[in-house]
Amino acid sequence: MSSDASPAPAKTPVTLREVAASAGVSVATASKALNGQGRMTAETRERIRETAQRLGFRPNSLAQSLLRRRSFTVGLLTNDTYGRFSLPLMSGVSDALVDAGVSVFLCNVEDDMRLAQLHVEAMLDKRVDGIIATGKRIDRHLPVDLANLRIPVIYAFTQPDPDAVGFESDDAGGARLAVEHFCRLGRKRIAHVTGPASFAVVHERARAYREVLAEHGLPVAEPLLGAWSEAWGHEAVGKLFDRRAGRAEAPDAVFCGNDQIARGVIDALRERGIGVPDDVGVIGFDNWEIVAEATRPPLTSVDMNLSALGREAGLALLSLVGGQAAAPGIRKLPCRLVVRQSCGRPPDG
Amino acid sequence: MSSDASPAPAKTPVTLREVAASAGVSVATASKALNGQGRMTAETRERIRETAQRLGFRPNSLAQSLLRRRSFTVGLLTNDTYGRFSLPLMSGVSDALVDAGVSVFLCNVEDDMRLAQLHVEAMLDKRVDGIIATGKRIDRHLPVDLANLRIPVIYAFTQPDPDAVGFESDDAGGARLAVEHFCRLGRKRIAHVTGPASFAVVHERARAYREVLAEHGLPVAEPLLGAWSEAWGHEAVGKLFDRRAGRAEAPDAVFCGNDQIARGVIDALRERGIGVPDDVGVIGFDNWEIVAEATRPPLTSVDMNLSALGREAGLALLSLVGGQAAAPGIRKLPCRLVVRQSCGRPPDG
DNA sequence: CTCCTCTGAGAAAACCTTTTCCCAAATCGC
DNA sequence: GCGATTTGGGAAAAGGTTTTCTCAGAGGAG
Numbered sequence: 039m040s041s042d043a044s045p046a047p048a049k050t051p052v053t054l055r056e057v058a059a060s061a062g063v064s065v066a067t068a069s070k071a072l073n074g075q076g077r078m079t080a081e082t083r084e085r086i087r088e089t090a091q092r093l094g095f096r097p098n099s100l101a102q103s104l105l106r107r108r109s110f111t112v113g114l115l116t117n118d119t120y121g122r123f124s125l126p127l128m129s130g131v132s133d134a135l136v137d138a139g140v141s142v143f144l145c146n147v148e149d150d151m152r153l154a155q156l157h158v159e160a161m162l163d164k165r166v167d168g169i170i171a172t173g174k175r176i177d178r179h180l181p182v183d184l185a186n187l188r189i190p191v192i193y194a195f196t197q198p199d200p201d202a203v204g205f206e207s208d209d210a211g212g213a214r215l216a217v218e219h220f221c222r223l224g225r226k227r228i229a230h231v232t233g234p235a236s237f238a239v240v241h242e243r244a245r246a247y248r249e250v251l252a253e254h255g256l257p258v259a260e261p262l263l264g265a266w267s268e269a270w271g272h273e274a275v276g277k278l279f280d281r282r283a284g285r286a287e288a289p290d291a292v293f294c295g296n297d298q299i300a301r302g303v304i305d306a307l308r309e310r311g312i313g314v315p316d317d318v319g320v321i322g323f324d325n326w327e328i329v330a331e332a333t334r335p336p337l338t339s340v341d342m343n344l345s346a347l348g349r350e351a352g353l354a355l356l357s358l359v360g361g362q363a364a365a366p367g368i369r370k371l372p373c374r375l376v377v378r379q380s381c382g383r384p385p386d387g
Numbered sequence: 388m389s390s391d392a393s394p395a396p397a398k399t400p401v402t403l404r405e406v407a408a409s410a411g412v413s414v415a416t417a418s419k420a421l422n423g424q425g426r427m428t429a430e431t432r433e434r435i436r437e438t439a440q441r442l443g444f445r446p447n448s449l450a451q452s453l454l455r456r457r458s459f460t461v462g463l464l465t466n467d468t469y470g471r472f473s474l475p476l477m478s479g480v481s482d483a484l485v486d487a488g489v490s491v492f493l494c495n496v497e498d499d500m501r502l503a504q505l506h507v508e509a510m511l512d513k514r515v516d517g518i519i520a521t522g523k524r525i526d527r528h529l530p531v532d533l534a535n536l537r538i539p540v541i542y543a544f545t546q547p548d549p550d551a552v553g554f555e556s557d558d559a560g561g562a563r564l565a566v567e568h569f570c571r572l573g574r575k576r577i578a579h580v581t582g583p584a585s586f587a588v589v590h591e592r593a594r595a596y597r598e599v600l601a602e603h604g605l606p607v608a609e610p611l612l613g614a615w616s617e618a619w620g621h622e623a624v625g626k627l628f629d630r631r632a633g634r635a636e637a638p639d640a641v642f643c644g645n646d647q648i649a650r651g652v653i654d655a656l657r658e659r660g661i662g663v664p665d666d667v668g669v670i671g672f673d674n675w676e677i678v679a680e681a682t683r684p685p686l687t688s689v690d691m692n693l694s695a696l697g698r699e700a701g702l703a704l705l706s707l708v709g710g711q712a713a714a715p716g717i718r719k720l721p722c723r724l725v726v727r728q729s730c731g732r733p734p735d736g
Numbered sequence: 737c738t739c740c741t742c743t744g745a746g747a748a749a750a751c752c753t754t755t756t757c758c759c760a761a762a763t764c765g766c
Numbered sequence: 767g768c769g770a771t772t773t774g775g776g777a778a779a780a781g782g783t784t785t786t787c788t789c790a791g792a793g794g795a796g
Contacts, residue, residue, distance in 0.1 A: 051514075051537070053752060064776050069754055076755090078774055099512040100453045101752035104781045109449060111492075111513070119478065120677065121470035129468065129495050136502070141509050143460075144493035146478055153485070160490050163448040164460070165400075188400070268681040298681065305654075328469065332617040332647065402782060413746045418784060425785090427744055450782035453751045 052093045061089040072097075103165065112355060113143045113161035113169045115154070117181070121146075122326065123344060127172055127194060130348020138356060140167070147181065154182035162187070167359045170351050172196050190358035194351040195344065203358075204368045205351045207342035209239045212373030213246035216293045216321040216340050219375055221254045223382060225291035225319055230261040231274040231303060232295030240295065243323075247293060259289070266295065271302025279310065290318055291381075297322035297329045300337055304380065308334075315382035325376050336378035347371050401442045410438040421446075452514065461704060462492045462510040462518045464503070464531075470495075471675065472693060476521055476543060479697025487705060489516070496531070503531035511536070516708045519700050521545050539707035543700035544693065552707075553717045554700045556691035558588045561722030562595035565642045565670040565689050568724055570603045572731060574640035574668055579610040580623040580652060581644030589644065592672075596642060608638070615644065620651025628659065639667055640730075646671035646678045649686055653729065657683075664731035674725050685727035696720050 058068035063086060070076030071086035072095075089095075103109040114131060118124040124146075132142050143161055147154035161169065168189050173196035184191045185199045198204030220228050230247045233240050244261045251258045262277060264270035271294060279288050294300035300322030304314050314320055314335060322330060325341035350371060358364055407417035412435060419425030420435035421444075438444075452458040463480060467473040473495075481491050492510055496503035510518065517538050522545035533540045534548045547553030569577050579596045582589050593610045600607045611626060613619035620643060628637050643649035649671030653663050663669055663684060671679060674690035699720060707713055 054754095055752075065753080066755080066777075067775055070775090073754080076775080077772095082774080096508075096512055098453070098514065098752050100449055100458060100514055101781085102754080104447070104449045104453060104752080104783095105754055107781075114493075119474070121474035122677075125468065125470035125474065125495070128493065132493075132495060136505060136509070139509060139512075141492045141494070141506075141513060143490045144463075144477065144481075145490070146474070146481060156485060157490075159445075160485065160488060163445055163488075164490060165447065165449055298677075301681075328471075328647075332650075403784095404782075414783080415747075415785080416745055419745090422784080425745080431744080447782050450751085451784080453753095453782085454784055456751075 051098070052095050054095065054097065057086065057090045057093055057095045060093060061086045107165075108167055108359070109165040110138075110140045111143060111164065111166050112140055112352075112359075113145060113158075113166045115145050115147060115157065115169060115171045115182075115184075117147055117149055117173050119146060119148060123195060124172055126344040127348035127351075130345035130350075131170060131194075131352040132348075133345070134349040134352030135356065140356070149181055151181040158182055158184070162189075168192065168355045170194055170355055190355055192351050192355045192358070194347055198368060201366045203354060203364050203366050205347050205354070206368055206370055207344070207347060208370035208372050209342075210242045210246035211370070212323065212340040212342065212375075213243035213293070214250050215373060215375040216323070217247050217250040219321065219338070219377070219381065220291045220293065220319060221250065221256070223291075223319060226256060227259070227287060227289045228256065228291040228293060229259050229278050229289040230293045230295075231271060231278070231299055232261055232263060233266045233299075235263050243295065264299075266298060268298045268302035268305070271299035271304075272306040273302075274299070275303055275306035275310070279312070292318060292320050294320065294322045296324045297326045297333075297337060297339055300339070300380075301329055301333050304333055304335075304337070315380050319381040321375075321381060330376070330378065333380065335380050338378045338381045339376055341374045341376050343371060343374055400447065401444050403444065403446065406435065406439045406442055406444045409442060410435045456514075457516055457708070458514040459487075459489045460492060460513065460515050461489055461708075462494060462507075462515045464494050464496060464506065464518060464520045464533075466496055466498055466522050468495060468497060472544060473521055475693040476697035476700075479694035479699075480519060480543075480701040481697075482694070483698040483701030484705065489705070500531065507531055507533070511538075517541065517704045519543055519704055539704055541700050541704045541707070543696055547717060550715045552703060552713050552715050554696050554703070555717055555719055556693070556696060557719035557721050558691075559591045559595035560719070561672065561689040561691065561724075562592035562642070563599050564722060564724040565672070566596050566599040568670065568687070568726070568730065569640040569642065569668060570599065570605070572640075572668060575605060576608070576636060576638045577605065577640040577642060578608050578627050578638040579642045579644075580620060580627075580648055581610055581612060582615045582648075584612050592644065613648075615647060617647045617651035617654070620648035620653075621655045622651075623648070624652050624655035624659070628661070641667060641669050643669065643671045645673045646675045646682075646686060646688055649688070649729075650678055650682050653682055653684075653686070664729050668730040670724075670730060679725070679727065682729065684729050687727045687730045688725050690723045690725050692720060692723055
C-alpha cells in the first residue's frame with residue numbers, strides 16, 4: 039500500500055507529512071533533512087531528499103511565513119499609471135529580490151486616497167515584509183501616510199517622509215553630464231528648456247546648468263520653464279530663436295528637461311531649417327528609449343538608471359527587513375549620459 | 388492588569404487571541420463574532436467587535452490562507468518590459484480584484500526562460516490562487532509553460548494555450564471602426580500602413596480593412612507591411628506618395644497599425660506639405676495617449692480598452708478560482724475609436 | 737418535578753512547517 | 767563491564783485563524 043511508485047499527479051500539493059510518510063520518517067526529520075538542519079545519517083538525509091524530489095514536494099510558503107513571521111513579499115506602491123518610471127524601477131526591485139525568494143505586489147493607486155488606503159491595508163493584512171513607495175515624479179507625495187507602519191518603508195523616486203530612507207537620481211549630476219558634454223563638444227551658447235517651477239528637480243538641474251556654464255566661462259541664459267510636453271519644447275524654440283533672429287547669439291545647444299521637450303525642440307528646429315546636430319545640439323532627459331530612438335536624429339539623453347535605483351531600493355529594503363538599521367535620508371544615485379546623434383561628434387573625433 | 392486601557396501602540400500585530408482575552412471570551416467565540424458566524428447574544432458579539440476595533444485587530448491573512456487553502460493573491464506574468472500594454476491591463480485586473488481582497492504579484496520575465504521559471508515557482512510556492520499571463524503583443528508565447536499548473540490560468544492579450552481561456556481585443560472590429568470612420572467622412576482612397584507579417588493581428592486588421600472598403604465599393608490598396616516604428620511610417624509615406632506623384636490616386640486617408648507609425652506618417656506628410664487632416668486623414672492604433680496627444684494634429688486612434696480587458700480577465704479568473712467552470716477559448720472585447728483631430732470633421736458636421 | 741430541547745459559548749482539531757527539547761541506542765573511556 | 771557521552775531521530779509546541787463538536791445551563795412541555 040506504499041505510494042512510493044506513484045508519479046504524484048496529485049490534485050493537491052504534496053505536503054511534508056506525505057514526504058515523511060513515504061520516506062518512513064517523522065515530519066520533524068523530514069524538515070530537517072530538507073533544510074540541512076539537525077543530525078542524521080547521510081543516507082537518511084539523501085533518501086528523504088530523493089523522496090521529496092520524486093513527489094515534487096514544495097514547502098508551503100504560507101506555513102513557513104506564518105511561523106517565521108516573514109512573508110517574503112513586499113509591496114510596491116506607485117501612482118504612475120503609465121508605468122513609464124515605475125516599470126523600470128519595478129524591474130530593478132524585482133531583480134534584487136527574486137533571488138531572495140521575495141515577490142512583489144504592485145499596487146497602482148493613481149491619486150485616489152481611498153484606493154491607496156485599501157491597497158495598503160490589503161498589503162498589511164498579507165503581512166508584507168516591507169513597502170517601497172514610488173511615484174511619477176519625485177515631488178508629489180503619495181496619497182497615503184506610510185510613516186507609522188511597523189514595517190520598513192523605502193522611498194524610491196518620490197518624496198520621502200522625514201525620517202525615512204529614500205533613493206533618488208542625482209538630477210544635478212545628470213544635468214552636469216549633459217552640459218559638460220556640450221562644453222566638450224565646443225558648444226558656446228547653451229540654452230535650457232525644462233518643466234514647471236513646481237518641481238524641485240527643475241531647480242536642481244537649473245542650478246547645475248548654471249554652475250557648469252560659469253565654470254566654463256560661458257554665458258548663462260535664464261532657463262525656460264514650461265511643461266513636460268512636446269508642445270512646450272516646440273514653443274520654446276520660438277522664444278529662443280525668434281526674438282534674436284539674425285543675431286549671432288542664438289543658442290547652439292539646448293539641454294531639455296525631458297525627452298518629450300527635446301523632441302518638440304528638434305521638430306521645431308527642423309521646421310525652421312536649423313540643422314541638428316550641425317547647427318544646434320540637443321540633449322534630453324529620462325532616456326525614454328522609445329522616444330529617444332525615434333527622434334530624428336536619435337536623441338542623446340540623460341538616463342536616470344531607474345532600474346539600478348530599483349535594485350538599490352530593493353536591497354536596502356531587504357537589509358532593513360533583515361534587521362539592519364539604516365540611516366534615514368536621501369541617497370542620490372548617479373545618472374548616465376546615453377550618447378546618440380543629436381549632439382554631433384567631438385571636435386577631435 | 389487588563390490591557391483594556393492601552394491604545395495599542397503594540398510593536399507586534401494584535402492577534403485574535405489577544406482580542407478574545409481582552410473581551411473575556413475564547414478565541415473561537417471571538418472568531419465567530421467577527422465573522423458573523425455561530426450563535427451568541429447580540430451584546431457579546433458587539434462587545435467583541437468593539438474590542439477588536441479598539442485594539443486595531445486585523446486578521447492575519449497568512450493564517451487564514453493556510454486554513455482556507457486560498458491565498459487571495461494572483462500572479463500577473465508579463466514580458467512587456469516597458470509596461471505600455473501591461474500596466475493598463477494590470478490596472479484593470481487590480482481594479483477587478485481589489486474589492487475581493489485579492490492582491491496581484493507582478494512579474495516581468497522579459498524573455499528569459501530561467502527568470503520566468505523562477506517567478507512561476509515563487510508564485511506557486513506562495514500559493515497564488517491563479518495566474519494571468521499577458522505579453523507585449525498577442526503573438527509570442529511567454530517563455531514558460533503554464534498548461535498543467537493545478538491552478539487556473541487566464542491569458543490576456545497574449546497567445547493562449549489550446550485549452551485555456553483567453554481575452555483579446557477585437558482587432559478586426561477596431562480596424563472596421565477606423566476604416567468606417569474614414570468612409571463616413573467621405574474619404575475615398577484609404578491606405579493601410581501596418582506592422583510585420585509575423586503578427587497575426589496584422590492580417591486580421593488587414594482583412595477587416597479590405598472588407599470594409601469592399602462593402603463601400605472603394606478601391607483596396609495592398610496594405611504596406613513593415614515595422615511597428617515611426618521610421619517605418621515615415622518611409623511608407625514615400626512609397627504611398629512618391630511613386631504616384633501627380634496622380635490623382637494618392638491616398639486621402641491612412642489607417643496605421645499603431646500610433647508610432649501614424650506619428651511617422653503625419654510627420655512625413657507635413658514635410659511634404661501635405662495637410663493633415665485637410666488633404667489626408669490619419670488614424671492610429673493603440674491610443675497611446677502620450678503619443679496620440681502630442682502628435683500635431685492630435686491623433687485619432689483605436690483604443691483596445693486594455694483596462695477593461697484586464698477587468699474581464701480578473702473577473703474571469705476570480706470565478707475560475709471560485710470553482711465555476713469556464714469554456715476554453717478566446718473572447719474578443721470590442722475596441723473603441725478615440726476621435727481627435729487627425730481626420731477632419733464629418734461633412735455634415 | 738422530570739425530561740427534552742434550545743442557547744450560548746468553549747475545547748480542540750485542522751492548515752503546514754520549523755525548532756526546541758528529549759529519549760533511546762550506540763559508542764567511548766577506563 | 768560500567769558510567770558517560772555522542773548519535774540519530776521523534777514528540778510536541780508554535781504560528782493565527784476557522785470550524786466542528788461538545789457541553790453546561792436555561793427554558794419549556796408534560
